[in-house]
Amino acid sequence: MSTGVSTQGDAAPSAADLDTLVNVTSSVRRNIERVISGKPDVVNAALVVLLAEGHLLIEDVPGVGKTQLSKALARSIDCTVRRIQFTPDLLPSDVTGVSVFNQDTREFEFRPGGVFANIVVGDEINRASPKTQSALLECMEERQVTVDNSTYHLDRPFMVIATQNPIEMEGTYALPEAQRDRFMARVSVGYPVEAAEISMLEGHTAHNPLDDLEPVTDAAEVHKLIEIVGRVHVSSAVQRYAVALATATRHSHDLHLGASPRATLHLVRAAKAIAAMAGRDFVLPDDVHGITASVLTHRLMPNVEATMSGRTTHSILKGIVESVPVPRPDGARA
Template sequence: MATVAGAVRQNVERVIEGKTEIVDTALVVLLAEGHLLVEDVPGVGKTMLSKALARSIDCSVRRIQFTPDLLPSDVTGVSVYDQVNRRFEFRPGGVFANVVVGDEINRASPKTQSALLECMEERQVTVDNTTYSLERPFIVVATQNPLEMEGTYALPEAQRDRFMARVSMGYPVENAELAMVRSHTGGDPLGDLEPVTDAAQVRAMCDAVSGVYVSDPVQRYAVGITSATRRHADLALGASPRATLHLVRAGQALAALSGRDYVLPDDLTELAPRVLTHRLVTTVEATMGGRDAGAVLGRVLAAVPVPDGHGA
């Protein structure tokens, strides 16, 4: 698994320069069968990351451009009456792909955003009382611009909670940006990417991740972190039980990518800022005092006792 993941990482980094941690997070989310929210300013490679990942694993990819006039049926699909056969036929929407790129997801109306809830959680779509399963692997990589707020809608807490992790691309360092300029000037590096694995192998890797051992102390540590966020005075909304499951599942994926068949407490500590921060809502007093969700989570992690070893 570590060998295949390394090949995918190297392939994606041919397009995304100097963002190893971001690429690793995308791999963790993919193998943990979660979804990824990429939040940053335009032009830093958010969409390119998801397309490069899809090409590297030889899976289908569809891009949904979220706009105010986008309808829920555009996302999930719609039943259309066929006059020749005299029956309704289902036409799949943009969500029917292995990798779904949701561009500027916060520009669509809450009604359209809510169309993704069932897809992301249950990996199925229900249209006209008929349920259609989505093929594994299935990952939604959504992007949003945190600065340009005109014409946008804040993501509902229920939808944010369905994203396993949130990352920020950030600007590349000068050497990485120079390498990007050189590689993109001579052609399109995305078009030159060749797959290094396929969907069947990715499915097998996802199944293997679910078998990574999580000891009782590590499970208690995960619950202790999320429980502490619910009791913290600076947080109006703490992490949900789904967040606990996502944290443990991501820890299993990170352990597998590191060549281990067991999860360490350090895996959860490393992943917690990316898995939990976007789910937390600070109180008005904390916000006015300059204490954001990341800072509060940092204090929570410092206060929760870390178990010794992995308890195997």
């Protein structure tokens, strides 16, 4: 597909670049909303994570459309897509790949696992053992896989969209902190409003609208859009604000574990994607403020006192965010 996107150097994205990004993301959004209706915030968060080159964790009760959202995003892009159903008997080699001895050539050959795709949909990720979950750590952070001392690089863009059910805990393994920290954002789909649920009954009972989705962009164009997002300007004031938010979580008396430096980086990268999707070549403090809950909540751990008093991670973070002054720089590029 022709994009008309310029990617020269580290110069700020041009108006044409931003127009292309806005048009493409709008097309993808409309495509997804043919399957997931009445959830614009969730769809927008998925697009933000895609453009920020992060990974998305969708956590909610069964039947609200977690896997449908994942598949709708994947089918909207003409790229390689693999789905991994995480189960207790899934092996790390099923995820990363394995070396197999070829009797004809008398040599070992590498057979790629499920992560070798542009978009990897991991269904019910917390049903796999910690050993299998850890197979995702390297590929999510470094976009590569190491098997038998050989390193294999993954194609870009590369995005993991994982789902998990927070209610049914029998036969599940909670994601370790290192695994959760690699997800840029966590979202919950939630129950639809009455009008959206009635619309779903009208449109989903005869056939699955997911079957009718056609790609509206491709991997090469998404990669160029990611490069555009990377050139969005972040002022020193906004950078200090992001660091102040993360630092406040580390000093909170209600939290046993605060946000990591990786979380700060994810916060800024997500804010850059939000700014670009709004047609701006610079980040506002409100861009950071608006994505804070999705980026930070799943990384924080309340201490025993906070848990006993009934305080949730979400309420603790809300209080922290309200306590950090929002900068008001004189200029967008201050």
